[in-house]
Structure formats: C-alpha cells, structure tokens
Amino acid sequence: MQLEAIDIGFGYKKNSWIFRHVHMSVSRGEIVGLVGPSGAGKTTLGKILSGYEKPSEGLVRLNGSPLPSKGYHPVQLVFQHPEKAVNPKWRMKEILHEGWNPDDELLERLGIEKDWLRRWPNELSGGELQRFCVARALGPSTQFLIADEMTTMLDSITQAQIWQVVLDMAQKRNMGILVISHEAHLLNRICSRIIDISQV
Amino acid sequence: MISINKRQKTVVISTITTVILLAILVIGLLISNDRIVTNLDSRNLPPSLSHPFGTDWLGRDMLIRTLKGMSMSIGVGLIAAASSVMIAVSLGIMAATLGRVVDGIISWLVDLFLSVPHLVMLILISFVLGGGMKGVVIGLALTHWPSLTRVIRAEVMQLQCAEYVQTSRRLGKSQWFIAVKHTLPHLVPQFLVGLFLLFPHAILHEAAITFLGMGLSPHQPAIGIILSESMRYLSTGMWWLALFPGLCLLLVVRAFDLLGEVLRSFVDPYRANE
Ligand SMILES: Nc1ncnc2c1ncn2[C@@H]1O[C@H](COP(=O)(O)OP(=O)(O)OP(=O)(O)O)[C@@H](O)[C@H]1O
Ligand SMILES: [Mg+2]
Numbered sequence: 376m377q378l379e380a381i382d383i384g385f386g387y388k389k390n391s392w393i394f395r396h397v398h399m400s401v402s403r404g405e406i407v408g409l410v411g412p413s414g415a416g417k418t419t420l421g422k423i424l425s426g427y428e429k430p431s432e433g434l435v436r437l438n439g440s441p442l443p444s445k446g447y448h449p450v451q452l453v454f455q456h457p458e459k460a461v462n463p464k465w466r467m468k469e470i471l472h473e474g475w476n477p478d479d480e481l482l483e484r485l486g487i488e489k490d491w492l493r494r495w496p497n498e499l500s501g502g503e504l505q506r507f508c509v510a511r512a513l514g515p516s517t518q519f520l521i522a523d524e525m526t527t528m529l530d531s532i533t534q535a536q537i538w539q540v541v542l543d544m545a546q547k548r549n550m551g552i553l554v555i556s557h558e559a560h561l562l563n564r565i566c567s568r569i570i571d572i573s574q575v
Numbered sequence: 576m577i578s579i580n581k582r583q584k585t586v587v588i589s590t591i592t593t594v595i596l597l598a599i600l601v602i603g604l605l606i607s608n609d610r611i612v613t614n615l616d617s618r619n620l621p622p623s624l625s626h627p628f629g630t631d632w633l634g635r636d637m638l639i640r641t642l643k644g645m646s647m648s649i650g651v652g653l654i655a656a657a658s659s660v661m662i663a664v665s666l667g668i669m670a671a672t673l674g675r676v677v678d679g680i681i682s683w684l685v686d687l688f689l690s691v692p693h694l695v696m697l698i699l700i701s702f703v704l705g706g707g708m709k710g711v712v713i714g715l716a717l718t719h720w721p722s723l724t725r726v727i728r729a730e731v732m733q734l735q736c737a738e739y740v741q742t743s744r745r746l747g748k749s750q751w752f753i754a755v756k757h758t759l760p761h762l763v764p765q766f767l768v769g770l771f772l773l774f775p776h777a778i779l780h781e782a783a784i785t786f787l788g789m790g791l792s793p794h795q796p797a798i799g800i801i802l803s804e805s806m807r808y809l810s811t812g813m814w815w816l817a818l819f820p821g822l823c824l825l826l827v828v829r830a831f832d833l834l835g836e837v838l839r840s841f842v843d844p845y846r847a848n849e
Contacts (some may be wrong), residue, residue: 427741459738464760474746511746544678 376403376438377425378450378519380550383433385419393419397433397575401519401551408562409555417555418455420572424553425452426517437518447474451512457504457522461496468492475514484540485510486533494506500548502529509537513544519551521531527556538565585837592830596649599827603646604638622815629815632808637801641820644798645827651708651791651832652778655715659777660769662720664762667727668754671735681724688721697780698789711790715777723769730756730765763840771835775828782824798824 377400384422385394393416401407411417422428424435426442435442451554454460455562471477471492474553482489491499499507505525512520518542526534542565545552562569600821614634622629628637670681688696696718701710740757748756784790785799794802797821805816 414712426745445747448745452742452746454738456738460742462737462739462757473743473748511742514746 376552378422380424380430380434381436383420383423383430383435385416385423385428385431392431394572397572399570399575400551403551404545404549404565405552406545406552408517408569409553409567409572410557410562410569411556417572417573418523421452421523421553424519425450425521427452437477447514447516449516449518450521451514451517451519452521452523453505453508453512453525455527456479457501457508458496460508463496466492466498467494467496467499467507469474470496471511474511477510477513477519481510481513481540481544484536486536493509502533505529508539509541513541515548517548517550519553520545521553521555523555524557525554526561527558534561577760585840589834589837592671592834596827596830596834599642600646600649603642603644603649606643619813621813622819628819629813631735631805631816637816637819638795640801641778641798641823643796644801645823647791647796648778648781648798648824648828651712651715651797652774655712655777655781656718656719656770656773658712659719659773660723660766661714663727664759664766666720668731668758668762670728671731672750672754674735676682678728681728685721685724688718693718694783698784698787701784701789705838706789707792710782710796711784714784715780718780719773719776723765723773726769727762727765730762734758734761736804748763768835768839771831771838774831774835778824778831784826 379400381395383397384392386392397420409417409420419428423430424445426448427434437443442450461467471482471487487503487506487510491503491507496504497509505528509525522541526537529537538561541552544550554562554566586699612635614630616634617626617630617632618631619632620626620634626636626638628641630636631640666681666684670678697714700717701714704710704713734757737757740753743753743757781790782797782799782802785797786803788803790799791797793804801820802817802824805820808816
C-alpha cells in the first residue's frame with residue numbers, strides 16, 4: 376500500500392529537464408517531508424504524483440498499479456496559493472462541497488465559520504481560503520495527501536491547529552502525506568523522514 | 576471616484592439606448608399592417624407635421640413604414656445574433672476541450688468562413704435556402720460566428736489550465752460538469768458582449784442583401800426593401816424616402832454598437848461579484 380515514483384523525469388519543454396531519475400515512495404500512514412532549493416521542482420513532483428502532470432519519463436504507481444485517469448483521484452494535492460485553487464464565481468459552500476460533504480465537526484476543527492459558507496472567495500483571506508481547500512481535499516476516498524506549502528501563509532497557532540486536524544485524520548484513515556515545505560521545524564515535528572529532492 | 580462616475584455613465588447610456596431600441600421594437604410590432612395603406616390623395620409629400628418622414632409614391636406614411644421596418648430588422652438581427660453566439664459558444668468550447676482533431680477541424684472551419692467575405696457567404700447561403708426570412712436568418716447565423724468562436728476557444732483553453740478546473744477533475748467531476756459549472760459562467764460576459772457586437776453586423780448585412788434583392792421578400796416592410804425601392808425615386812428629387820429610413824438604420828446600429836462597447840467595459844470579471 377504505497378505511492379511510488381519510479382525513475383521519474385520531467386521537463387516543461389523537450390530536452391530541458393527539471394529533474395531526472397527521481398525514485399521515492401510514501402507508504403500509507405506515513406508522513407514524509409520533501410525539501411529542496413526553490414525551483415528544484417518540488418511543486419512539479421507533487422503535481423505528477425497527484426495526476427496534474429504526466430511525467431516525461433518513468434512512472435507513478437499507486438498500490439502497484441498506474442494512477443487512475445478518471446473519477447475521484449486517490450492522491451489529492453493542496454496548492455500553495457488557495458486564491459487560484461477556487462473558482463472566483465462560486466460561493467464558498469459550493470467550493471467546499473465540490474468533492475464531498477465534510478461534516479460540521481471537521482469544519483469546526485478547521486476553524487471554518489458557518490458564516491463564511493455564504494461568501495465569495497474574494498471576501499476571505501488567503502489563510503481562511505486555504506482551510507476550505509484542506510477540507511475539500513480530505514474526502515473519504517483520499518489515500519494520499521500532497522501538502523505543497525499548505526500552511527506557509529498562516530500564523531503558527533493556526534498552522535498548528537490545521538496540522539493537528541490533518542494528522543488526526545491521516546491516522547484515522549491510514550492516509551499517507553507528503554509535506555512540501557521550507558520550514559525545518561515543521562518538518563522535524565511531524566515527519567517520520569525527510570527527502571531532499573536534489574539527492575534522489 | 577472616477578470609476579463610480581464611469582459606472583453611472585455606463586448605466587445611464589445603456590438604459591437610454593435599451594429603452595429607445597425596445598420602444599422601436601414594440602411600436603413597430605404594435606402598428607398593424609393596415610396603417611401602411613395606400614392613400615393616393617397624399618402621394619409624394621415631403622416631410623411635414625402630419626407626415627414627419629413624408630409619404631411615398633403610393634401615399635404611405637414613411638414614419639410608420641420605417642418603424643415597422645426597423646422593428647422587423649431588430650427582430651431578425653437579434654435572432655440571428657443570438658444563434659451566432661450559440662454556435663460560437665458551442666464550437667469554442669468543443670475546440671478547446673475535445674482534443675486536437677476536433678480543434679483542428681473547427682479552426683479550419685473558422686479560417687474558411689473568415690476567408691470569404693461575409694456578404695458573399697451570406698448571399699450564397701441565403702440563395703441556397705431559397706431566400707426569404709428563413710434564408711436570411713440562417714444565413715446571418717451561419718456567417719457571424721467565426722471570430723467570436725476564436726475568442727471563446729482561447730478563453731476556454733486558458734480556463735482549462737486554471738488550478739480550480741484541474742482540481743475539479745481530480746475531485747472526479749466530468750467534462751460536462753466542468754463545462755456547465757466552471758466554464759459557461761465565465762463565458763457570460765463574452766456571450767453578452769458578442770451578442771451586442773454581432774447585432775449591428777447582422778442588421779446591416781440583412782439590410783444589404785435585402786437591398787440587393789436577395790434577402791427578405793418585397794412584401795415585407797423591411798428597411799432594406801424601403802431603401803432599395805426609394806433608390807428608384809431618388810433621382811426624381813424625393814430625398815426623404817431614403818434619408819430618414821437610412822438615418823434610422825444608422826442610429827439603431829450605432830446604439831447597439833455603443834451598448835456592446837459599454838457592456839464590454841462594464842463586465843470586468845474581477846469585479847463581477849462586488
Ligand atoms: N508551467 C510551467 N511552465 C514552464 N516552466 C515551469 C512551469 N512551472 C514551473 N516551471 C519551472 O519548473 C521549475 C520547478 O518549479 P517548481 O514550481 O516545481 O519549483 P519548487 O521546487 O516548487 O520551488 P519553490 O520552492 O519556490 O516552490 C522552475 O524552474 C520553474 O521555473
Ligand atoms: Mg513550489
């Protein structure tokens with residue numbers, strides 16, 4: 376039961392590789408950190424693992440088979456910038472319920488106020504929006520979560536609050552998480568191991 | 576402050592032009608055909624108080640004929656422009672979402688239709704369909720979609736790359752759901768602006784081919800018919816026959832143009848929800 380990247384290479388243009396020969400894996404129930412200098416391709420690797428981009432070479436396997444191309448994707452990605460990850464013409468309620476219907480308890484623990492559901496995305500702060508994106512990605516069929524700088528824009532208290540919820544859920548559902556971050560103390564606190572993208 | 580004033584101006588301009596256009600349309604529809612009776616006692620009268628636009632060689636009141644003709648043209652233009660916009664939206668979305676082959680075919684069609692002058696294409700289609708109202712409307716609808724299709728295709732392609740659209744797919748949503756819930760609402764501005772910018776084209780082309788005798792039938796009180804008939808009497812010094820209907824046509828076309836421009840600046844996607 377794991378998410379594997381096998382000899383992955385990727386370039387946005389032909390013959391200009393961002394990385395090649397990347398091997399890595401995350402098992403279910405495991406929390407793994409991914410670090411590397413800016414521009415090294417961490418976000419890109421996250422997109423490949425969650426099916427947003429196809430690798431130029433190599434393959435991604437989930438529990439031994441290729442990633443599904445249809446239906447709810449078992450590997451969900453939470454983007455760095457929540458403003459771009461929500462449709463500006465939808466109300467927050469619609470955005471939240473696009474994939475599944477999170478229960479009130481989860482919303483409360485994430486600090487999502489009832490009153491926010493009626494608002495438009497441009498009426499919420501980045502940190503408030505990101506909580507919706509986190510809730511949206513935690514559907515019952517999510518087996519792996521890729522958190523790309525998920526809490527970078529939040530203050531440390533909120534950051535801790537959100538990670539507490541996500542880690543609890545991961546444990547309950549036996550979910551694997553890949554944490555992409557530049558924050559060493561966060562990674563040290565929650566990850567069981569840390570991968571450096573420039574050394575794989 | 577400036578933007579508020581601009582917005583108010585926009586609202587005022589669009590309200591006034593809409594009211595004028597609706598008034599013409601409604602008055603034209605309300606006037607029964609009996610009002611355009613031949614009245615041989617009052618033939619060839621120049622403009623006066625009782626006949627502001629004068630009368631023609633059969634003594635018919637030109638103001639009433641013009642109103643009737645304009646409302647017909649507005650109707651034809653609206654139906655044609657609306658159909659064109661529908662075609663453009665469907666083809667634009669299809670080109671952007673259904674893969675390379677479909678995109679290639681649609682782009683080829685767009686280039687084909689753009690390479691032939693509108694009027695020629697319109698005359699051909701209208702001729703093949705046997706002319707008349709049906710021929711003109713279908714001809715207009717089939718000739719005015721290409722440039723809007725291009726705009727919409729580009730817009731949809733950009734939207735397909737948006738993170739929230741890609742996320743929607745990973746949340747298990749179908750292409751159809753994405754087209755209806757994510758894409759279409761973003762196209763509403765293009766839809767409206769396209770409608771209002773296509774309308775003047777449609778109405779002028781309708782008048783043009785009717786004028787050339789290949790459009791609406793001479794029995795219909797269309798503005799093109801009025802203009803082409805009046806041409807024959809122009810040399811006898813009856814200038815009012817062509818002048819007032821012609822001016823009205825220009826006025827209506829200009830009004831729609833203005834409305835389209837105003838809408839375009841009004842519909843700013845980033846302010847749509849404020
Ligand atoms: N859509 C794109 N088209 C072309 N090049 C891109 C695209 N997205 C990213 N790149 C390039 O790919 C490289 C890797 O980008 P990526 O976003 O994966 O880096 P990152 O490791 O996440 O950096 P950061 O830590 O700053 O978030 C960068 O050099 C970037 O310029
Ligand atoms: Mg990144």
